[in-house]
Every structure is written in structure tokens, then in C-alpha cells.
Amino acid sequence: MTGPVESKNTTVAAIARRAREAARALATLSDDVRRDALIIAADRLIDHEAEILAANKKDVDAARVQVSSGEMSQSLLARLQTSERGIEDMAAKMRDVAKLPDPIGRILEARKLDQELRLEKVSCPLGVIGIVFESRPDVIPQVVALTLRSGNAVLLKGGKEATNTNEALVSILRMAFTEFPQIPADALNLLHTRADVVEMLSLENDIDLIVPRGSKDFVAYVASQSKIPVLGHGEGVCHVYVDAAAALKKALDIAVDSKVQYPAACNAAETLLIHTEIAPLFLPEMLAAFTDAGVTVFGCSNTISLAPGAKVMPASESDWATEYSDLRISIKVVDSLDDAIAHINHYGSKHTESIVTEDEEAAQRFMQEVDAAGVYHNASTRFADGYRYGLGAEIGISTSKLHARGPVGLEGLTTYKYKLYGDGHTVANFTVESKGFAPDR
């Protein structure tokens, strides 16, 4: 993956350094400028619709050749293709982000430490963000909106199948931003090759956060290669637990929705846990519903023995840790709420976990003791989404515990500074006796 492309690599380092400079200017932009720039940029996407469609046609034509030769999947082609409606959606999403409240300059805490000595904890941009994504070109306007709204410079690298579309989009957006002299040109840059990405991952002095959007293997690769913090969801091994006190209809609906409504999503369920007391009653109906929906079931031995007529494949140990991402699900009968929690904490990926029960106490324990970004009571795991959560937009879903957890919106692209306003204050005057402070360490 690395190669003798030193001039290219030097270029990425130079771009990142210029982005770092740009970030300093972006940090001083007013809310108005950042908002208006997105609205204008959205307009310009519509104005230049024909250019975008022409560029996209080139990519789609090339992709069609690859599909017919078997080098590309039909679904990748579908995601690559855009349309007038698609461009309207891109513009609409940029306008949506413009409408979100300013994430920068929020006073998160304020304290008066002494006469004329005031401390404020204030939200500010992270600085420079590198975003690497797959073929969908509609990602570009969205992430550019999120990064500019939060005052960050961005280095983008899209899928090579979408090269023409991506270049058209970035050049239109960059041109739109030139209408605002306060916005530096290097607020937004497009990288071109995988070697560029490898080089970017090494630039920890000039890049503050990497956001990989793609397969879990890709995210894991990026995390292993970079010293820069990475914000990316790994797997979504999500569970629905049907408790002894579950309402059967709710449990059926939630389990079907969590698995079937969009099985490729990371918030889809991969394993259904069923309390042993309710299993004889619930399982036959559940299996029938899954069969109707075309779901293949991998069951534990109890699942199989409780459903002699149904078609259930025997689950192996690896099934409990698998993100199927399609119409397959594993089912396990558990002896207790404790067993369900232990199973989830062992096999889950800390993404989203749901309990179906009418027992409030069981729900509370589940939500307290399960270690995940989202813990749900009587709701489908599919609700784990920045839009549904009301964040207005989403840059991804994080399964890490630090910084941002769960769906990440604008706030996840910010950090904070402590600003201290004094009038010549020195620590020597702040002794334990006079000011009640702890002794110096």
C-alpha cells in the first residue's frame, strides 16, 4: 500500500500543514460566516447540478464496465450513482447543518476563582480532521458541512470509484467558500490515493482526528496504523433480550424490526436472547415471524429443542460474536437476566442493546449494568442514529468510551479550552490560608 510516491507524500504533509494554518483562521470565524457559507454552498451545488451529474456519469459508466466484468458489485454501483434528487438531498443536508445551533464558543462551565479572576470552559474546534470514506459521494457535502460548522479544517479522501464526482463536488464547494474572504482555501482539501491516506495517518502533529467510514476491517486497519485518535465504529454486535416479563407482541415487533428493517446497518440486531421461562411460548411465534421475513436462524441447543418443527441451524461459538449484517440472526435461551447481561457484556460490541420487559426493575438493572453506548427498554436497536436522536446530523457512531460515544454529531468534532481572565494574578498569593486552595504540588 505504501510506494515510491514521495512527491505525493510530501504533498499530503504540506496540505496538512496548510490545513493546520487554516484551522487557526477557522477558529476565529463568526457563527454567521460559518452558517452562511453552508447555505451558499448548498445553493452552488444546485447551480452546478449539470456539472455534478456529468462527472457522476463518468464514474457510473466506468463502474458499469467493472460490474459487467464482475469487479464491482451492483450495490456499490447503486450507491455511487446520484441524480437531481440526490443533489437536492445533498444541498438540503448542508442547509440542515447550517440550521443547527453553533457548537463553538459555548460556555460549558464558568467559575469566579477570585476577585477579577474568572475561569470559563469554552467549546472550540478540534482543528484538522481527516475523513476517509467509501464510494458514496453524498458523504462529501455532509461532512464538509459538519466540519465547517464546527470550525474545523478537513482533509477528505473518498472511494476511487467516485473520483470524478468527488472532485466536482469539492471544487464547487471550495469555489463557494471563496465568496467568503474570511474562509481560507485550505479549510477543505481532497486527497487522491491510498498512499495519500497512509501518509495522512502519520501526520499526528497536523491532524487531530481521523474519521474512517467504511468496513470494520478498514476502520481497524486505520486505527492500527495511526497515532492520531480515530473516531470510527467498529462492529455493531447488538442484542435484543426478551425478558421473562416481556409483552410478547412488543417483543416480536422489536425483534423483527431490529433484525429485518435494514439488516446491513450497524445498529441492526445480530443475536436474540430469550429468557427460559418465556421461551416455550415465545419461540414458535418468533421463529415463524423470522421465517416469514426470510431470516435464517442459528440457535443454541435449547432453541432447537424448543422448536422441533422449525428450521434452525445449530449455532456455534463464533455465531455469538458475529455481525452478520444480513438476514441471519443467532438465538440463545438464557436462564436469567444476569445471564443475559453477562452474555451481552462478553459478546457485544458496546453499540446498542435492548431489553423487552414489563418489569421496571429488570429494565433498570439491564440499563445500568450493560456496558454499551445505547441501552434501550422496549425499543428497537435501529433507533441508534444521530438523526433519530435529534443531533441533526451524524458523522458516525462510536463504540469507544472516550470523547464521543454512540451517534456523533457536531459536538463530537469539538473540544474545549479553559480560558482564564485575570488582572495580574499570581499563584504565590494563593496560599492555603488566604484562599482555601490545596497546597502546591
Place this chain on the structure above:
Amino acid sequence: MTGPVESKNTTVAAIARRAREAARALATLSDDVRRDALIIAADRLIDHEAEILAANKKDVDAARVQVSSGEMSQSLLARLQTSERGIEDMAAKMRDVAKLPDPIGRILEARKLDQELRLEKVSCPLGVIGIVFESRPDVIPQVVALTLRSGNAVLLKGGKEATNTNEALVSILRMAFTEFPQIPADALNLLHTRADVVEMLSLENDIDLIVPRGSKDFVAYVASQSKIPVLGHGEGVCHVYVDAAAALKKALDIAVDSKVQYPAACNAAETLLIHTEIAPLFLPEMLAAFTDAGVTVFGCSNTISLAPGAKVMPASESDWATEYSDLRISIKVVDSLDDAIAHINHYGSKHTESIVTEDEEAAQRFMQEVDAAGVYHNASTRFADGYRYGLGAEIGISTSKLHARGPVGLEGLTTYKYKLYGDGHTVANFTVESKGFAPDR
């Protein structure tokens, strides 16, 4: 550093697994239990004062031998030694942490997504925290207080010089916690060897955060060895910038305090930047003050030529990036506010940076454009401290931008969960048309 200590290593993995289990129980403890346990633990430290002093005497006696043979520094010995007063301080700090507001279960955001569908973002413990520190035994009660108050299990490893003291403290604290049957024994464990630490760094499934407290080399070593997120300050290369519009007395006081008041602290200043317009007036007085305070000065060529009488060593490039941690400082004359900001953003360690000026606009620009955890106006860099900030206690100062930045108190030991309370809600019923949500992705 690694070695054939497999049984030891197995033990650390087993301890970490039990700590993970303990963390599940800790996450459910009430505020009362976590608070009362710290108050009782503080009492027990006082009750067992004689034991602690006896154990400490063993460590100190052994250390004295090492000091006389030149294997240990006098300052290390001083930090190792405790006293009745020292134990009272330890107990007082535990009681202080007990008094802090509960960091767990805070509702950070709440939204009604639909009828009977309520989303809450709630603070919760991180889980299991590994803390590695140097010889000062008074760290133990403090970090145990912080981790228990925030509902986390902790694995501690102290300096080997303090083995007896550390073991006495941990066994008294563990004994105190047995007075609370809800607190699992594995909430607190002491590790013993460097090999234990190496093993701990590999246990990313059972440990959520590593906090190294020690030299920057040690922190860097830990960060390079572990896949577990690390919360630890690296260097503190802090600056005081004396602007053209500085009030000279304030500038003198702040520069002296920032350098001299406690030069070994990470928030002490290492470089003084002086605007060229004010340098001829300010430098002679400043150099005289530093000389009085026993500070050795390394100056740029302008500094040297502006102070022909004073004793100034020529600064080399490496001086601008050096954390002296003692009574040395580098001084550079800069041409503008922009140059000062550029110097700091290039050489600073993103810790704490101060501008001295009566020009509000210059102050605002400095505080906006300097990329650091703390940006100060007319105040000593030495204020960067969890106690002074009113956090009540501090586990360290972070120079990273993600998760916690600057002085880190209880909040830095927490994360959050999204809790969604529904009544059988499925996503299939939330179409764009009916609920105004974004289309499914």
C-alpha cells in the same frame, strides 16, 4: 522489562477480569454508599496511622541506604516519606472527594423523540481504570477516592520504593470497604511488578483507561505500548507572552510566578516571549528579577543584544522545545502577536499559555488562536490545576484534545450512555413522512 513471569501475568489478567465484574456492581452503587465508603475509609487511615507509619519507616530506611550509596535522589526520598500530618492530609483529601457532587447518573441531555419514547444521555463510570504512579504514597488514597466516587474499579501500581507503604494503605482501604457489603472486593487491587504493568497494558478488553503519572518518558512509553486509551500529560512547555501593550508590573509578577513559584510543576513556564516594542524597556527589569530568583536565562540574539550587562546564555533551537522543570527559562523577542501565536503553536505542548496585555483585542485573538488546554489573560500559568479550577481534586492534567483536556477531575473518569425508554417502538413506523426523520441509511 518483560520476563518469564507467566504466573504473575496470568494473575494480572485474572485480576483485571475480576475488576471488570466488580465494575458492573460498582455501576449500580448509590451515591450514599460511594460517599460514605470514602468517609469511613478516611477514618480508617487515621485509625491505622501507626501501621502506615511503620510500613513507611521500612521503605524510608531502605531508601536511606540507597541515597547514601547514590542509587536514589534526596528528593525522591523526601517524596516517599510520610508523617502523621501526611496521613491526616490523605484522609482529608478522601473526605474532600466524598463531598463532591455525584458525577454518575447526571442527565446530560434529555429528548422526547415521540409519544412514550424518551431519550436520555446519562453519565456513567468508565469501568476499570489502571493507574501507574511513582513513589509518592499519598497518591493512593486520592486516586482510590476519585475512582470509587466515580463508580470505577481500579488497578493500582505504585513505585517499588514505596512497596510497604502502598501495601499498608491498600489493605486498610480494602478492609474499610468491606464494611459496605455492596462494594465488591475487586473494586481495588494493587499490582506489584513492572511486568504486571506490561501485562496490564495488553488487557484492552478488561481495562478502559490507563492513567500513567510520572515522567514524560514514562507516559510516552505507556502510550506507545498500549491499545488502551491513555490519559496522561506529556510535556508542559508553557509560555508567557508579554505583549506590546503589557502592564510591566503585571508582566514581571506573572513571569516570575510562572517560572519560579514551583519550577518542577508541568504548568511552570519554560519560555518567555516578549514583543519587540516593549523589550528594551522590559527586558532589563525582567532579567534582574530572574537573576534575583536564581533563574538561568537562555536568550535569542535580540535578547542578548538588548541586555549587554546581563548574564544570558545563547539559546539554541532545542531550547524552544525544552521543558526545563527547573530554574532555567528561555527568552525570545518576537515581532508581533502573530509571531508569538505561531511560536507557541509550533513549540508549545498544548498545556497552558498566558498573554500579558492591556489590549483586549490582542488578548481575545491570543485566546482564540492559541491551541492549548488553557489560554490565560494576565494570569500565571501556575493556575492550571484541578484544585485551583474548582474541580475539587485532580487525577492529572491532559494535553490531549479528546475526552478530557486540561486538569482532569471526576468527570474525566466518566463516560455516558444513551438510555432510550420506549413502549414497543419500532423504526419501521418512523418513516420520513410520518415522523419527520431522515431516510434510513
